[in-house]
Structure formats: C-alpha cells, structure tokens
Amino acid sequence: MASNSSNSEKVQFDKIKGKELPQKFNYLKDKVAIVKLDDYQPENIKNALKSIFELLAIKDFFNNKSILLKPNFLAPTKNAFTPIELIRELILILKKKTDIENISVGDSTLTKKFTSITFKRSNIRELCEAESVNLINFFESERVKVIFHNPTYEIEENVYLPKEVIDTDIILNLPKLKTHSGYVYTGAIKNFFGLLGNKMHMHMTHNNKKDFQKMLADIYFAVEETNNTDFPKVLTIMDGVMAMEGKGPRAGKPRKVGVLIAGFNSAAVDIIGYTLMNGNPNDLDAITSLANRTELPVDITKLEIVGETNFEKYIVKNFKKPKVASLLNPSGPEKGLYSKIRRKAVSISIKIKRKKCLLCEECVRHCPAEALIRKDEKILVDRNKCIECFCCGESCPNDAISAKFYLFKILPVLLLVIALGAFAIIWFLIQLITSFF
Ligand code: SF4
Ligand code: SF4
Numbered sequence: 001m002a003s004n005s006s007n008s009e010k011v012q013f014d015k016i017k018g019k020e021l022p023q024k025f026n027y028l029k030d031k032v033a034i035v036k037l038d039d040y041q042p043e044n045i046k047n048a049l050k051s052i053f054e055l056l057a058i059k060d061f062f063n064n065k066s067i068l069l070k071p072n073f074l075a076p077t078k079n080a081f082t083p084i085e086l087i088r089e090l091i092l093i094l095k096k097k098t099d100i101e102n103i104s105v106g107d108s109t110l111t112k113k114f115t116s117i118t119f120k121r122s123n124i125r126e127l128c129e130a131e132s133v134n135l136i137n138f139f140e141s142e143r144v145k146v147i148f149h150n151p152t153y154e155i156e157e158n159v160y161l162p163k164e165v166i167d168t169d170i171i172l173n174l175p176k177l178k179t180h181s182g183y184v185y186t187g188a189i190k191n192f193f194g195l196l197g198n199k200m201h202m203h204m205t206h207n208n209k210k211d212f213q214k215m216l217a218d219i220y221f222a223v224e225e226t227n228n229t230d231f232p233k234v235l236t237i238m239d240g241v242m243a244m245e246g247k248g249p250r251a252g253k254p255r256k257v258g259v260l261i262a263g264f265n266s267a268a269v270d271i272i273g274y275t276l277m278n279g280n281p282n283d284l285d286a287i288t289s290l291a292n293r294t295e296l297p298v299d300i301t302k303l304e305i306v307g308e309t310n311f312e313k314y315i316v317k318n319f320k321k322p323k324v325a326s327l328l329n330p331s332g333p334e335k336g337l338y339s340k341i342r343r344k345a346v347s348i349s350i351k352i353k354r355k356k357c358l359l360c361e362e363c364v365r366h367c368p369a370e371a372l373i374r375k376d377e378k379i380l381v382d383r384n385k386c387i388e389c390f391c392c393g394e395s396c397p398n399d400a401i402s403a404k405f406y407l408f409k410i411l412p413v414l415l416l417v418i419a420l421g422a423f424a425i426i427w428f429l430i431q432l433i434t435s436f437f
Helices: 006-016 022-028 042-055 084-096 112-121 124-130 163-167 190-195 199-205 209-225 266-276 285-293 323-328 336-345 362-366 391-395 408-436
Strands: 031-036 066-071 102-107 134-137 143-145 160-162 170-174 176-180 184-186 234-245 253-263 304-307 347-352 372-375 378-381 401-406
Touching: 031 042, 031 266, 042 084, 042 253, 042 304, 066 084, 066 163, 066 190, 084 102, 084 124, 084 170, 084 234, 102 163, 112 124, 112 134, 124 134, 143 163, 160 163, 170 190, 184 190, 184 266, 190 209, 199 209, 199 391, 209 234, 209 285, 234 266, 253 266, 266 285, 347 378, 362 372, 362 391, 391 401
Parallel strands: 031 304, 066 102, 066 170, 102 134, 170 234, 176 234
Antiparallel strands: 031 253, 143 160, 176 184, 234 253, 347 401, 372 378
C-alpha cells in the first residue's frame, strides 16, 4: 500500500474541507453522446471529438483549467489500449485553446517498470515529448489519501490518489471498449483502477469479484471528492471504434463497433458500451454500484442519448464475450440457484500454453497472490492460491495464458451422478426382465 503521510492527508483535507458536494452528484446524471467514427484517420477523429463537445454543450468546459488525460494503457498490443491517434487529436484540440492552464497524460499498468516499457512501446512517450506534454507514470507519484464525505464509498475507504490527479481540474477518462477474461468487461469505470499504485494489494484485499467491482466505483467517487470546481471533474470519452472481443483485455480480437461514447457519468458511458457488446449492464456490479449511487437508472432507454440516438444499429449481436468469465463471474449473466451451485462447482483455471511460453517470468512477477512459480522449464499454477484476477494474462508478452474451466471440483459429483444413473438403469432393466418370468 502506498505511504500514508499525515502531511499529505492534511493538504487534501484543507482542499475539500467544508465543501458541499453538489446535490448527490446530480449534475453527473444521464446525458451521453454517441458519435459515429469509422477509423482512426486524424481528420475524422477531430470531427468526431468536436461533435462530442457540441453535443454535450461543453465548449467552455476546459477554459482556465488544468487537464489530465487518463488513457487505458496495457501492453502495446494492437487494439488493447487507447489509440495514440485519439490522444494526439485531443491534445491538439486542447492546445489550440490557449486559455488551458496545463495538459498532462498519466497512467499506470501492473508495475512501474511495466508502465515505463508500455509508455515507450506504445509511442505515447514520443507523442508527449513532441507536444511538450507532461507524461506521468503514476507509480512515481506522491500519493494522497482522499477523505470521503457523505460517505460515498461502499467498499474501500482508503483510496490513495496520485497528487497530480488531485491537483488537476479535469480528468479526461479515455478507456477502450474491451472484454476482460477475469471480469467480463473493462470500460470507463474499470479505467480508474489505473490511478492506484497498490493494484496488487487491491486485488488481494478485494478478491471477491463483487467487492472488487464496487471498489472501482469507490475510486471514481474518490476522484470526484477532489473536485475543486462546480462542474464534474471527470469527462469520459470511450474508444469504441475498434473494440476488443474474446480473450481481452490483451489477447482478444479486434471487433468494429464504430463509435466514440462520451459523458460525465462513467456508469452511463458503460451502460452504452456494454449494451453495444450485446451485454446486459445490470449484470455488472461496477455499473450498478456507480449508477445506484448517482441515481442513474441502469436502463438504456432512460438515458438522454445525443448524437446517434438510433444506437440499436451499433449493437454487435454476436460480440464474443470471454466465456469462462461470463459464466463464472459472480456478477456475470447467470442468476439464481443454478448459478450458485455452478459457481461452487467450477472455477477459472489459468492455463499456460507451453509452446508459446517464453519463460520470461513476467506472469510470476505480476501475480498478486504468488500463485505462479517457475519450476525448471515450466510455469506452474497453484490453484488454491489463485484469485482469478488475470493479472498474469495482462502481463504475458506472448499471449501464452488463457482462462479455462476448472472442473475438478465437480468431477466427484459428476462421477457419483453417473454411477447412480447407471445403477438405476441396471436396476430398472433387472426389474423389467424378472417381470417376464
Ligand atoms: S509471462 Fe507468458 S511467456 Fe512469460 S513466463 Fe509467463 S506464460 Fe511464459
Ligand atoms: S495466477 Fe493469474 S489469475 Fe491467478 S492470482 Fe495469479 S495473476 Fe491472478
């Protein structure tokens, strides 16, 4: 966990002490812009971004403000992170507004080193240097504990944010529309996890997936608690041009959806995003948790959609969600007694494809539960320790890790059912035959 300096706490408390948060975040509510965008051509991106600003009526939103762009960086695998072209066009638009105080870009992936490598390989470092924009690896940031009022946290009271996040006026949240092999979906709310510097610890302390997802919504509220203006601090612009389906967040396949989705309430953006993936947003606790706390109905028909109001045509009916996570995630699509029994019976099993494994041990270093070890020429998984977070899959440079069903738990039950069935059939046949004599 990041250090908790009393000095840092005091700085933060002084900043927000006595500040009344605007009526239970009502200003965040339900307006979402959907804008068609077919590709990442600079001119097309620029026009789409301008449409978003017009549709949300936020022409003056950036005036005299400091702005921090928070993309979603992961490995520099194609379509696994916020496209550089989108970040570049945003920076160019913002720089043209001469009354903007300061623009920076910041993120963190699994570790400080991994983040630094990702910055280099994704070309964001090059872009920031060319545009004289400050690039922040949040693992290097001073951390400040946020004091919640109201309270607006549900699970995690101790949220430590980078000082740059607290000091900035606006966070431009720039997630990618993607699947996640551990949590089904990763979008606007999940992108706030990249603000934490103690992710491994958070994975371990919130290894129940329901709690983990609610904790993501807590981070969002922590950010809004540090708002020094009367307007929302977070504006999300989600890249849904080329989404990722299947084995996300890193090893999935590109799938065109063809839109940017933008709004002040990240839950509203995620409701649209997950719907376009042909999912039910009510199945995901991060969305329902944030929506409930911002009094937002988790019902796409009740959102105020501007732009592409005919959003149904963008729903990708056969969008491939990660099968295992979808079935096993406690907040996944299955409901009721059957689901409960099933989840007790089977779990996610991490599989290492030997032929693809480079034995680099990145997965071992990034496993928060220390469930992976290298033994001779193999990486072994200790299923008893595994918390199914999929950090290993995110860190693997050669996509050698996948999530499979682990049936061992149910195997004895299955064998018993088969044995009883066989016994019943034999008994029935014996009865039948003996009845003829
Ligand atoms: S990170 Fe991937 S390639 Fe490296 S040791 Fe682990 S499974 Fe093998
Ligand atoms: S083995 Fe992978 S999924 Fe399991 S705890 Fe470690 S990093 Fe998470």
